Amino acid sequence: MTDIAKNKFPWIIISAGVVLRGVQYLHNTSLCLDEARDVVAGIWDRSLSDLFAPPPAIYTPTPPAGFFVIEKLIVQAFGDSEYALRLIPLLVSVLSLFLFYYVAKQxxxxxxxxxxxxxxxxxxxLIYYSSQVKPYTIDIAVALLLFLAANYIRSNRLSFRDVILLGGVGxxxxxxxxxxxxxMAGVGTVSVISAFKTKDRPKAIRIMLICLFWxxxxxxxxxxxxxxLTNEYMLNAARGEQCFMPLPPKTFSDIKWFINAFFSMFEETAGFYFSKSIAAFLFLVGCIxxxxxxxxxxxxxxxxxxLVLLASGLSFYAFKQRIILFLMPSLLFFISEGIEEIGDKTRNKAPMIRTLLIGLLLFHPILxxxxxxxxPISLxxxxxxxxxxxxxxxWKNEDMLYIHYRAHPAFIYYAKRYGFVENDYIVGVYAGDKNNQWAFSVDYLNVYTGDLDRLRGKKRVWTLFTNTPMLHKGVDEKIFFEYYLNIIGRRIDFFENDGPAVYLYDLSRSSASSSYPYDDKVRRELHWNF
Known part of the structure; x- marks a missing residue:
C-alpha cells in the first residue's frame, strides 16, 4: 500500500462507518422495550430536577443522570420523535469513529x-447501538477519552492546570x-504505579490528585x-441470567462461567457471531x-x-452483552494487535495465514x-x-384494545401518534413476582385467565403482543393467551409482524365474569422491570 493510499484508507473506512450509522438511523425502527421504558418513565413528565430524584416506582432506569438530562433537553428543543431521541447517540457514535482511530494510532x-x-x-x-436511546455509545466515547488522557499522562509532565482539567472533566x-x-480506576492505578516505578514522585502525586477528583x-x-437504582428485582434478574462472576469459583459449573463469559465477549458484545473463536484467539495473541x-x-x-469482573463477582455490575460494550475499544485493539503480530511472524514463510485470518474474521461482519x-438492524x-x-x-367505535404488559411501554409512547386515547385500551396485569422474574406458579396463569374473563361480552377485542413474553417453566405467555382466548371467544382477524402481533376476538357469546379476584390496584399498577 502506497503512502497516499495509507493516508486515504482511514478516511474511506470512517466514511463507510458514518454511512452505516446514518442509514441505520434513517431506517427509524420502532423504540424497543428498554428504550420506551426509559423515555416514558425516565423522561416524560419529569422536570430536569426530577431526573436527579429517586426514580418513579413504576420502573428503575439504568442510564446515568447526565444522559437523561441531555435527552430531556433534546426533547424540549426538538420534540420526542425517534429521530430526536436517537440524535445524541448517533452523533457520539460518529465522533467516536474519529476518536477511535486517533487513540488507536497512539x-x-x-x-x-x-x-x-x-x-x-x-x-x-456498534452500528445498532448508534441509533438506540441508550448511553452505550457515550460509554465507548468516554472510555476512548480516558485512554487518550492516560497516554497524555504517560507522555507528559503534569502541570497544575493539567490536574484541574483532567480531574474536573473526568x-x-x-x-x-x-x-x-x-x-478511570484502571488507568489511574496503572499510571500511579508507573510513576512510582520511575521514581517520579511529584508526577505520582499529581496523578493521585486527578484520581481524587474522579x-x-x-x-x-x-x-x-x-x-x-439498585433493587432486589434487578439483582435477581442478573443472577438468573448468570451475569455475576462466581466469587470464589468452587465447582466445575463456576469454571464454565468464565469460559462462557470469555467467548460471550466476542460473540454477543463485539458481534463476531460466526468467528468468536478466531477473535478470542487473536485477542490472546494481541495481549501477549x-x-x-x-x-x-x-x-x-x-x-x-x-475490575468489571471483580464488580460482577461482588454483585455490583452485570457482566453481559451491551452492559460491557465500553470494553469494545480494548477488545478491538488487542484483536488487531494479534493480527499484526501473526502477520509479522509469518510474513516470510506463510504470508497467507494473516490473509486467511483477516478473511475469516471480516467475512460475516462485512456481509x-x-x-x-x-x-435495518432491529429487534x-x-x-x-x-x-x-x-x-x-x-378500528371501530365499539372496539377495545387489551395490551399485554410487555407491550405497554412502547404502546404508551406511540398511542397518541396512532390516535388511541385512554378509554380505548386496558393494560393486562403482570402476574409474576415483582422481585423475581424467574419465579413461577400455576396461580399466575389463573391471574391471566381472570384478567381476560373481564373482557367477556365484548364484541371486538384486540389483544396486542410485542417483545416475546418471558418463558416461565416452559410456558410461553403469548401462546397461553391465544389458547385461552380461543376457548372463550372466536378469532375474527389478526396481524403479525415477525414478533409483534395483534389478534381480534369476538367475546360476545360469553358473559363477563363477576368473580375476578385480582382487581386490586397493586396488581394493575405499571411494573416495567420485567
Whole structure:
C-alpha cells in the first residue's frame, strides 16, 4: 500500500462507518422495550430536577443522570420523535469513529490501527447501538477519552492546570457514563504505579490528585443518583441470567462461567457471531504481544476488564452483552494487535495465514454491514409500528384494545401518534413476582385467565403482543393467551409482524365474569422491570 493510499484508507473506512450509522438511523425502527421504558418513565413528565430524584416506582432506569438530562433537553428543543431521541447517540457514535482511530494510532502500530478501525466501523453492535436511546455509545466515547488522557499522562509532565482539567472533566464524565469508573480506576492505578516505578514522585502525586477528583465525581454520582437504582428485582434478574462472576469459583459449573463469559465477549458484545473463536484467539495473541512490547500500554488497555469482573463477582455490575460494550475499544485493539503480530511472524514463510485470518474474521461482519444498508438492524420481535398502524386502520367505535404488559411501554409512547386515547385500551396485569422474574406458579396463569374473563361480552377485542413474553417453566405467555382466548371467544382477524402481533376476538357469546379476584390496584399498577 502506497503512502497516499495509507493516508486515504482511514478516511474511506470512517466514511463507510458514518454511512452505516446514518442509514441505520434513517431506517427509524420502532423504540424497543428498554428504550420506551426509559423515555416514558425516565423522561416524560419529569422536570430536569426530577431526573436527579429517586426514580418513579413504576420502573428503575439504568442510564446515568447526565444522559437523561441531555435527552430531556433534546426533547424540549426538538420534540420526542425517534429521530430526536436517537440524535445524541448517533452523533457520539460518529465522533467516536474519529476518536477511535486517533487513540488507536497512539497505542498501536499503523497497520494494526487501520485494521482496528475497520472493525470499529462495521461491527453490528456498534452500528445498532448508534441509533438506540441508550448511553452505550457515550460509554465507548468516554472510555476512548480516558485512554487518550492516560497516554497524555504517560507522555507528559503534569502541570497544575493539567490536574484541574483532567480531574474536573473526568469527574463530570462519570455523570454521563457510569461504567467509566472502571476505566478511570484502571488507568489511574496503572499510571500511579508507573510513576512510582520511575521514581517520579511529584508526577505520582499529581496523578493521585486527578484520581481524587474522579473519586469525588463517582461518590457524588453514587450518593445523589446511583444508590436509588439498585433493587432486589434487578439483582435477581442478573443472577438468573448468570451475569455475576462466581466469587470464589468452587465447582466445575463456576469454571464454565468464565469460559462462557470469555467467548460471550466476542460473540454477543463485539458481534463476531460466526468467528468468536478466531477473535478470542487473536485477542490472546494481541495481549501477549503488547505485554511483551509495551507493558504499560497493555496494562492501561486491559485494566478495566479485571475490575468489571471483580464488580460482577461482588454483585455490583452485570457482566453481559451491551452492559460491557465500553470494553469494545480494548477488545478491538488487542484483536488487531494479534493480527499484526501473526502477520509479522509469518510474513516470510506463510504470508497467507494473516490473509486467511483477516478473511475469516471480516467475512460475516462485512456481509452483515452490507445487508443492513437495505434492511435495518432491529429487534424484529419489537417492531410495533406496523401492528399499531393496522389496528388504527381497522378500528371501530365499539372496539377495545387489551395490551399485554410487555407491550405497554412502547404502546404508551406511540398511542397518541396512532390516535388511541385512554378509554380505548386496558393494560393486562403482570402476574409474576415483582422481585423475581424467574419465579413461577400455576396461580399466575389463573391471574391471566381472570384478567381476560373481564373482557367477556365484548364484541371486538384486540389483544396486542410485542417483545416475546418471558418463558416461565416452559410456558410461553403469548401462546397461553391465544389458547385461552380461543376457548372463550372466536378469532375474527389478526396481524403479525415477525414478533409483534395483534389478534381480534369476538367475546360476545360469553358473559363477563363477576368473580375476578385480582382487581386490586397493586396488581394493575405499571411494573416495567420485567
Amino acid at each position: 497505542y498501536m502500530k499503523p497497520g494494526a490501527a487501520r485494521f482496528a478501525l475497520i472493525l470499529f466501523a462495521i461491527l453490528e453492535p 469527574a463530570a464524565l462519570i455523570w454521563f457514563s457510569s461504567p467509566s469508573v472502571f476505566v 473519586a469525588v465525581g463517582f461518590a457524588s454520582h453514587y450518593l445523589l443518583y446511583l444508590h436509588n 504481544s503488547m505485554a511483551s512490547r509495551e507493558k504499560e500500554r497493555f496494562f492501561l488497555l486491559i485494566s478495566p476488564l479485571p 452483515s454491514a452490507a445487508s443492513h444498508l437495505f434492511k 424484529e420481535h419489537e417492531e410495533i409500528k406496523p401492528v399499531l398502524n393496522y389496528i388504527s386502520k381497522n
